[in-house]
Amino acid sequence: MSGRKFFVGGNWKSNGSKASIHALVEALNGASLPAPDQAEVVVSPPSLYLDMVNSSIKNNIQVAAQNCWTETSGAFTGEIAAEMVLDLGLRWVILGHSERRSIFGESSDMVAKKTKHALDVGLQVILCVGEQLSEREAGKTKDVIYEQLEAVAKQVKDWNNIVIAYEPVWAIGTGKVATPQQAQDAHADIRHWLASSSRGNATAESVRIIYGGSVKADNSDELARQEDIDGFLVGGASLISAGFVAIVNSANQKKK
Numbered sequence: 001m002s003g004r005k006f007f008v009g010g011n012w013k014s015n016g017s018k019a020s021i022h023a024l025v026e027a028l029n030g031a032s033l034p035a036p037d038q039a040e041v042v043v044s045p046p047s048l049y050l051d052m053v054n055s056s057i058k059n060n061i062q063v064a065a066q067n068c069w070t071e072t073s074g075a076f077t078g079e080i081a082a083e084m085v086l087d088l089g090l091r092w093v094i095l096g097h098s099e100r101r102s103i104f105g106e107s108s109d110m111v112a113k114k115t116k117h118a119l120d121v122g123l124q125v126i127l128c129v130g131e132q133l134s135e136r137e138a139g140k141t142k143d144v145i146y147e148q149l150e151a152v153a154k155q156v157k158d159w160n161n162i163v164i165a166y167e168p169v170w171a172i173g174t175g176k177v178a179t180p181q182q183a184q185d186a187h188a189d190i191r192h193w194l195a196s197s198s199r200g201n202a203t204a205e206s207v208r209i210i211y212g213g214s215v216k217a218d219n220s221d222e223l224a225r226q227e228d229i230d231g232f233l234v235g236g237a238s239l240i241s242a243g244f245v246a247i248v249n250s251a252n253q254k255k256k
Helices: 018-030 047-056 082-087 098-102 108-121 133-137 141-153 180-196 200-206 221-222 241-255
Strands: 006-011 038-045 061-065 092-095 124-129 162-166 210-212 231-234
Touching: 006 162, 006 200, 006 241, 018 047, 038 092, 038 200, 038 241, 047 061, 047 180, 061 141, 061 162, 082 108, 092 108, 108 124, 108 141, 124 141, 124 231, 141 162, 162 180, 162 231, 180 200, 180 210, 180 221, 221 231, 221 241
Parallel strands: 006 038, 006 231, 038 061, 061 092, 092 124, 124 162, 162 210, 210 231
Antiparallel strands: none
16 A cells, blocks of 8 residues: 555536535535545535535535636636635645646646645645547657646645646546556656656655546546556546545555
């Protein structure tokens, strides 16, 4: 066993209503989850529902924002400052998700600036990296991931408050999933990158690297058994309480 605490994030994306989110929170509040010392669980509702979820979900489930901006305040219509996230009592934010990169045009440099600011104000960051299908087929998976990580490394020296989420873009919301070996290989490459620089072996061994890409209850156990997979960032399956709970409970595979 690695000693890294299992981590599962549920990214609800732009889904839900007051009624459906209330029902989902109630279901999660009644679920049997691993002990807090065995698994860390975070859910990320749309921004309008952050306070509602944070004030009603049980305290062994944390809440994350799906995005935040690089500045404390100002004329940035539609943006949420990291300080606002912190002001709600939240500790986590997802940054660099492939949908932010591909749909909203966020560059690796922008993701790095957001990451630095979020860390500087005291948030913890779920940092997403991953390749497109064309990049995988061209054998460029490692190059793409390393470029995304290097951009952050130019701005951030301390990685203790970062969880890295590897999300092969071709497997997000497609029903496709990287094989356990493909996922393990990418995670091992990320851990190698962490170790092969000034960050060193201690950082490489302590930073959690989680997998995101069509994770479901029927594949999470096998993925969780891989040495360098420390948990999951779950999309659509996190909107169904029973499936999400099953994924969280794949933390039990790390005991085996």
